[in-house]
Amino acid sequence: MADTALISPLAHAAGRLAAATRGSGGAIRLAELPFLTQLNVRFDAKGPAAEAIGLALGLQLPLQPNTVVRAGELTAVWLGPDEWLLVDRPGGERELESRIREAAGAEPVSVTDVSAQRTTLLVTGPRAVDLLAHGCALDLHPRAFGPGRCAQTTLGRTQVVLVARDEPRAGFWVLVRSSFAGYLADWLLDAATEYI
Template sequence: MADPTRRRALAAATRASRGAIRLAELPFLAQLDIRLDPKDPAADAVNRALGLDLPLEPNSAVHTSRSSALWLGPDEWLLLGRPGTQQTTEASIREAAGEAPVSVTDVSAQRTTFLVSGPRARDLLSHGCSLDLHPRAFTPRRCAQTTLARTHVTLISRDHPSPGFWLLVRSSYAPYLTNWLLDAATEYLRPDPHDPF
């Protein structure tokens, strides 16, 4: 269950930054872990069923208006979609794969997603991430399994609907990561004395 106190704290930091950063939680995204042989003909059928091509380049991501696919390994992807779509998407993948060996695991309850965007988003994340987040090095449509503030996250650079990052983190670490983001954002905040949060 999404924590309303966490959402309010992130929204208050966003307001206090006066446009420098935007912090939000995107709870309940559908998340499916897919394992299959990308050279198997079934992979093409799965791509057609999903309406996207599973990325084959390491640490790359593909986005459509309905979903995103992240490369996690040579035969593993994480598919992200709108909340509540995991069962129908899983059924579509299994039907498209037919008798081919494919593994589809619903991991939606395992993680939550944070949005970090705005002109200072890269600076904020650089406080706790050792990756080079410069736009030339970590371009849109890139992803990486890494650590942020000693917490394992999957980091996704996005350019739609606006430039920014998604952070996928285990739900049990969401309170810790929220506190770290709020603390790291302090230098970009100019609090409104009338804001109740």
């Protein structure tokens, strides 16, 4: 019988990420948040389904570009005028998709499970902004890219979705395609050597 256990894209790097975190003396923290539910959702934000979907999710999807809305464990990331990425606890894909489709009724909506497409790196600590700034062209200062902000950008030549977390000192989520996760982890570890 085949082994069906899931292996995270960065399982091989977990020890090195933890060692960098310990070695930095708290200046940075690097960790993978594997298997988060990630649904790409598209519909007309001004259409009749918008309010119903918001009620079903327990949050209104962000309409302002490059913003994030959070309710409990569910995070909605703005990707475009009619496109969002919903990030939730691991294993919640089917239930979340069902809630969206039921709320939309007959209105057109696209819900695509992209959970296996990306993994999430958590980058926190007092030097997190400095670390990310080594390879990201965005102004990551809190007044420009503070809590509740997001962007599709590049980090170390890798396309990512960068999310500034909304809790104090919560750092950033870096959502990266699984096939590039190993490269990005190596890049982050190399860039972090000055803090270790």
